[in-house]
Amino acid sequence: MLTAVVTxxxxxxxxxIAADDDDLELMxxxxxxxxxxxxxxxxxxxxxxxxxxxxxxxxPSPLAVEVKELAWGAGAFIVLALLMRFWLFPAVKKGxxxxxxxxxxxxxxADTARAAARAEVAEYESxxxxxxxxxxxxxxxARQTLxxxxxxxxxxxxxxxxAKREAAAAEAQAARDAARADxxxxxxxxTSRTIELSIGRAPDGSAVSRAxxxxxxxxxxx
Numbered sequence: 001m002l003t004a005v006v007t008x009x010x011x012x013x014x015x016x017i018a019a020d021d022d023d024l025e026l027m028x029x030x031x032x033x034x035x036x037x038x039x040x041x042x043x044x045x046x047x048x049x050x051x052x053x054x055x056x057x058x059x060p061s062p063l064a065v066e067v068k069e070l071a072w073g074a075g076a077f078i079v080l081a082l083l084m085r086f087w088l089f090p091a092v093k094k095g096x097x098x099x100x101x102x103x104x105x106x107x108x109x110a111d112t113a114r115a116a117a118r119a120e121v122a123e124y125e126s127x128x129x130x131x132x133x134x135x136x137x138x139x140x141x142a143r144q145t146l147x148x149x150x151x152x153x154x155x156x157x158x159x160x161x162x163a164k165r166e167a168a169a170a171e172a173q174a175a176r177d178a179a180r181a182d183x184x185x186x187x188x189x190x191t192s193r194t195i196e197l198s199i200g201r202a203p204d205g206s207a208v209s210r211a212x213x214x215x216x217x218x219x220x221x222x
Contacts, residue, residue, distance in 0.1 A: 026052045187215075 029046045033039045036056030040046040049057070191211070 026050060027055050032056060 027035060029040070029043050032046060032050065032055045038057045038059045040050065040057050045057075046055075
């Protein structure tokens with residue numbers, strides 16, 4: 001049979017030795033206190049339960065849950081739940097409400113600023129439309145004034161041109177009449193001289209003048 005021997009000190013050393021159950025001696029209570037990892041708490045428990053091969057008390061099961069651990073866990077959970085209910089959650093809720101209120105105020109201020117900007121833009125557009133209308137009216141009035149002045153000036157110029165044309169026509173007509181009289185006189189003299197040379201006597205001057213006037217009137221349009 002193998003028997004485990006544990007030596008405690010700065011380091012725990014475990015060794016196995018071969019021994020028979022009959023050869024093992026029960027260690028004393030004081031030795032078991034230094035030897036065992038889970039020793040018996042009282043001498044009576046040690047004497048009632050200890051054996052030579054098993055002088056130590058069995059340790060707790062790693063899967064078993066102790067009542068004090070459950071109590072501490074439940075107490076911590078209850079304390080945490082109370083803190084969450086009466087302190088942490090109200091503080092978080094208050095902070096969230098304050099943040100939501102701040103965000104909502106920011107949105108409201110943005111909406112107000114946007115509405116004010118739209119009103120200013122509408123007012124500016126209205127003023128701009130008024131200015132454009134006034135400018136168009138002034139431009140139209142100026143155009144009409146210039147058109148009237150241009151029409152009046154053109155009428156004056158046309159009247160002056162017509163007057164000058166009539167004067168020039170009158171002068172030209174007078175010049176033509178004067179030249180026609182001179183030409184008629186010259187033609188009459190030539191015609192009279194030619195007839196005189198042809199028939200041997202001087203023709204009637206009035207007849208020659210009428211003939212010359214008729215010929216000139218028929219050949220040259222007035």
